[in-house]
Amino acid sequence: MTQENITLNKINEHKSVLRQEGAEHELVADFISENKLAKHAIQVHKFGGSSLATGKCIKRVVEIIRKNCQLNDIIVVSANGKNTDSLFAIYSLVEQSITAQATQTSDELTQAITDLAEKQAQLITEVLNANNTKQLLQLLSKDIAQLTSWLAGDIVQHHNDILAFGEVWSARLLSAILNEQVCPSNNIDARDFLVIDNEQNCAVDTAISAVQLRQRRQFGKLAVITGYISKDARGNSCTLGRNGSDYSATIIAALVAAGNVTLWTDVDGIYSADPRVVPNARKLHRLPNGIAKELGRLGNPVLHAKTLLPLINPQSEHHTHLHVASSFDPDVIGTEIGKFGQIAKQELSVTYLNDLLLAQSVSFIGETGAKAHAEFSPICMDDEKGFMVITQTQQKALSQWLASHDVEVSFKPVAIIATVGHRVAERGDIKARFKRSLKTAKPLNIVGSDNRHSVIAILPEACSIELLNTVHHEMTKDARHIGLVVVGMGNIGQRFLELLPAQLNKVYALENLHLVGLLSSKKALINNDGIDVNQATSLFVQDAQTYDTEQLISWLSHHPYDDLIVVDITPSEDFSLLYEQIFALGIHVIGANKWAASSSTEHYNNLVNTADSHNSLWLGNTTVGAGLPINYAIDDLRQSGDSISELSGIFSGTLSWLFETFDGSSKFSELLLNALAQGITEPDPREDLSGRDVQRKLLILARKAGFELALEDIDCQNLVPEALQSLSTSEFLARVDELDDYFATALTEANSKGACIRYVARFKYNETTGISAKVSLEVLPQSDAFANLTPCDNIFQINSLWYKDNPLIIRGPGAGRDVTAGGLHSDLVNICQQLAHKKNQVKIKGMN
Structure with missing residues (x-):
């Protein structure tokens, strides 16, 4: 914390000392002076x-x-x-x-x-x-x-x-x-x-x-x-x-x-309509100055008509941002008003005013019309048709002004309803949609405001609650804004970003998705106005700044979107430990990271409960099987009423490649070093050979299938001899030929039976015997479904109430940047489709 950012909480820590010295105010003032607090804006x-x-x-x-x-x-x-x-x-x-x-x-x-x-x-x-x-x-x-x-x-x-x-x-x-x-x-x-x-x-x-x-x-x-x-x-x-x-x-x-x-x-912000009468009103997290000013002018119940005038000075370089927040719920993000980019400018809202007057006179045409406009600042005006809409309190003054010009005027009671947004009067699609939403109201006229930020319909009768809700629904039904934060700028992360521009253009569910954050383990690029998806990687290299966890959580706590999605494409256990805080903020997570989903039972259950209680979605299809839809299949079976009894298969692309390729023509160690050179294994191949990755994947799927168990409940055969387990990577690679005898013997014995060796994960639930789970090297007949795969393929077998005698099998590539990035995009579309139907409940403490 810098000296300029010392708040009253910090001052209070010193006040207990100052009280003892009997000169509280003077010493507090000295303390502030010494810390140069006046430099703070x-x-x-x-x-x-x-x-x-x-x-x-x-x-x-x-x-x-x-x-x-x-x-x-x-x-x-x-x-x-x-x-x-x-x-x-x-x-x-x-x-x-x-x-x-x-x-x-x-x-x-x-x-x-x-x-x-x-x-x-x-x-x-x-x-x-x-x-x-x-x-x-x-x-x-x-x-x-x-x-x-x-x-x-x-x-x-x-x-x-x-x-x-x-x-x-x-x-x-x-x-x-x-x-x-x-x-x-x-x-x-x-x-x-x-x-x-x-x-x-x-x-x-x-x-x-x-x-x-x-x-x-x-x-x-x-x-x-x-x-x-x-x-x-x-x-x-x-x-x-x-x-x-x-x-x-x-x-x-x-x-x-x-x-x-x-x-x-x-109230905790400014909404897309009066939330007292429009239950589906959306909070507008960020409003450009001009739009907020227009909302205040046209009857928004939170904004005083003149509130923004002192803050909008085109000649001044100084810009003050305005926030609207709730003193009854101060931790809830409110509305910010200021200068923003295109995302904030896309917001639409609907407002109305009853008890107005339509004044008609020839003096409202041409040059005298301009003078009348300057004198009375009407709600709206048409100087070709010769009418203006004013408040009832202006009637007397307007009548006297026109009498001095010796012209007649007629007054008619009217109301207005308006769509407000950045330059909406210039957007044909917005005006056309607005007109369609008013087809039963039969407006007298529809005009654009002078500042072009609203389209106003003049109604012959008071605006009803039913009409307000109808128009609001039609104008804002697609207005949800979703922020996207990508964590992990490695191989898969970059491929995910490469695919993003095309996805945004062709998938309707992603229409209101905006890339707003890119993070590596040490640097971050955050832009609430959006990051150009076509230049994401280069912008990150050019503009990313170092950050710490506190800064990240602070930004996540105050993001200006209807929803925020974090895509975790890291292998980081440290980042997975932030999930609980992220879920507590109502933020959604797509995780390729296995740590959270395979953590201790207590921690995992706490994550699930935290996500549920804060309506946060947590998808992790790519934690197992890269882009293969194994998680989706298990979810679908459970949600449809099926009961899963067995899960088995080959879950490691690396071990799949090794044992599909290992036929005895070369030593196992030579094959392993070849796989390492091709990037098929982890930099330390023992990570693959230990079976821990397969063990975590089986745990993730078993939990997804509705069973409660921990990692230690799954027996795991480590294929690395104990003597080689504690060595450095270089020492292990120097002695890797010590693996050869074991695997040569295993292969020979299997071949003698007309069989093969495969590293298999198996989970089984029986009502009588309970749960059994293990990952190990097995001898399988050549006819087995797990025996003949394309090297690097994964295969998943599900036995259930519906798939008892003929199990469901999902097979395909279990690794690779394209399929993994594709699996992440599948989760992204899935979440956005769910959010499209999400309804945010408006909480009002008592709007005046």
């Missing part, structure tokens, strides 16, 4: 009202801050819970009492103020120690007195001051609990620095606001700032509109050139 974290609604929620937020924030970061807060709604209600009661002059309203007002004060006092008492509770209750009492005074006077003058109390109390409370439990903190009222022109435009005076914010931030203290409120140039309190705290957060991020803004809310 500032991050802004905004917490919404629901995230701060209760004592339990606040404590959860404190833990998020502890784990994710540093002292130079900024926290922006909304009012606790429904406090702003309560203040609005209190203001409305005063208006009613002024109008009605009723004592009943006055009593109701007194009770409402009392309830608000008691609720806030209860929250303070619940989360703070006695000393801090006393201080904040005193401040709350003064605020309630001020509120009561304002309500008794000119309430219009103090309208925004009244509404500001919610955020002021929230910032004060969070800052106090941070001071008490986490780190030095100060709360800042945004009205002390944030200057806007007016509440209609909310245009920020950036120069003045930035200077005043810099003056109010205190070095070595985590700033907690009120959202939603600001001031104008005359010093009057202003608000940024309902849900304006998100806008506050991005304004502040722009003022301090923050690297990231995280909006912690009650």
